[in-house]
Amino acid sequence: MKVIATNKKAYFEYEIIDTYEAGIVLMGCEVKSIREGHISLANSFVQISKGEMWLKNCYIKTYDKTTAFCPDERQMRKLLMSKGQILKINSQISEKGLSVIPLKIYFNNKNLVKVEIAVARGKKLYDKRRTIKERDQKRELARQIEQ
Numbered sequence: 001m002k003v004i005a006t007n008k009k010a011y012f013e014y015e016i017i018d019t020y021e022a023g024i025v026l027m028g029c030e031v032k033s034i035r036e037g038h039i040s041l042a043n044s045f046v047q048i049s050k051g052e053m054w055l056k057n058c059y060i061k062t063y064d065k066t067t068a069f070c071p072d073e074r075q076m077r078k079l080l081m082s083k084g085q086i087l088k089i090n091s092q093i094s095e096k097g098l099s100v101i102p103l104k105i106y107f108n109n110k111n112l113v114k115v116e117i118a119v120a121r122g123k124k125l126y127d128k129r130r131t132i133k134e135r136d137q138k139r140e141l142a143r144q145i146e147q
Contacts, residue, residue: 014120023080029063046100053079
């Protein structure tokens with residue numbers, strides 16, 4: 001599994017409840033651009049409408065060497081999951097305060113582009129402060145161990 005892009009802010013901004021793997025519908029030039037690492041998951045999210053999952057606001061740079069049709073860099077991209085999983089996720093996010101966010105994009109062992117998505121709850125300010133405090137304590141402990 002080769003990880004291409006991760007959503008680093010997601011772990012800080014959200015409390016992860018469940019994770020799922022989904023396929024993504026892409027064009028050939030988009031896959032080539034992803035192979036070069038020209039993708040960003042910042043501010044992207046997943047929306048469920050009419051029984052389908054869509055990845056919104058994901059940036060994939062247009063491939064430089066393409067001469068054919070180039071899709072929009074921030075267009076909606078369909079995520080591929082079974083109906084049962086989509087219904088399960090939809091019932092989870094019907095609760096107050098839950099949302100679906102992408103965590104990372106990677107190539108699996110069959111060289112297919114996959115997206116790891118998560119059902120998450122937004123953290124409160126005091127939770128974020130606690131996360132920063134714990135991270136600083138771990139960093140300080142690691143420094144003391146090295147010396």
